[in-house]
Amino acid sequence: MLSLRNFNENDIEILKIMNFGKSDKEIYDILKKWNSHELGGKYSELFAVCVDEKIVGYVSLYQHNGYLISAGPEILKEYRRKGYAYEALKQAYEYAKEKGYEIATVQIRKNNIAGIRLHEKLGFILDCEMINRHGNEVYIYIKLL
Numbered sequence: 001m002l003s004l005r006n007f008n009e010n011d012i013e014i015l016k017i018m019n020f021g022k023s024d025k026e027i028y029d030i031l032k033k034w035n036s037h038e039l040g041g042k043y044s045e046l047f048a049v050c051v052d053e054k055i056v057g058y059v060s061l062y063q064h065n066g067y068l069i070s071a072g073p074e075i076l077k078e079y080r081r082k083g084y085a086y087e088a089l090k091q092a093y094e095y096a097k098e099k100g101y102e103i104a105t106v107q108i109r110k111n112n113i114a115g116i117r118l119h120e121k122l123g124f125i126l127d128c129e130m131i132n133r134h135g136n137e138v139y140i141y142i143k144l145l
Contacts, residue, residue, distance in 0.1 A: 001051070002049065007048050009031065011055065012031075014055050018074075046058055056079040057075035057079060061096055069103070069145075070104060071089055103142060104143045105142050127139075127140045
């Protein structure tokens with residue numbers, strides 16, 4: 001069974017792997033920042049994606065304005081293609097809806113077929129195309145929560 005939870009100090013070893021080998025102190029500082037639920041003056045929260053209490057990835061929520069939010073999943077390579085990103089996003093967006101957010105948006109690179117399919121399966125619709133600030137061609141998808 002898949003569940004979401006906040007990361008804690010017991011997760012330092014897995015976070016080192018997920019964060020390219022940072023030190024325990026760097027990971028601890030990251031945890032404090034994540035668990036503040038704020039980034040740049042806006043709501044932000046990062047959840048461990050767990051299957052039977054084992055971390056298989058993470059999903060983040062980020063507020064764009066008072067009612068608009070986005071989520072980004074990252075599933076560890078060995079756990080991909082099992083439906084975990086889909087279920088994690090469903091739960092994250094339900095949580096966001098309970099917090100009062102009304103619209104979800106996501107930016108997906110045009111060549112990310114898996115990401116496009118995942119979000120269309122979740123009920124997102126294509127809003128527009130653009131070149132993002134990193135110079136990538138992307139689609140913007142939206143969904144009412």
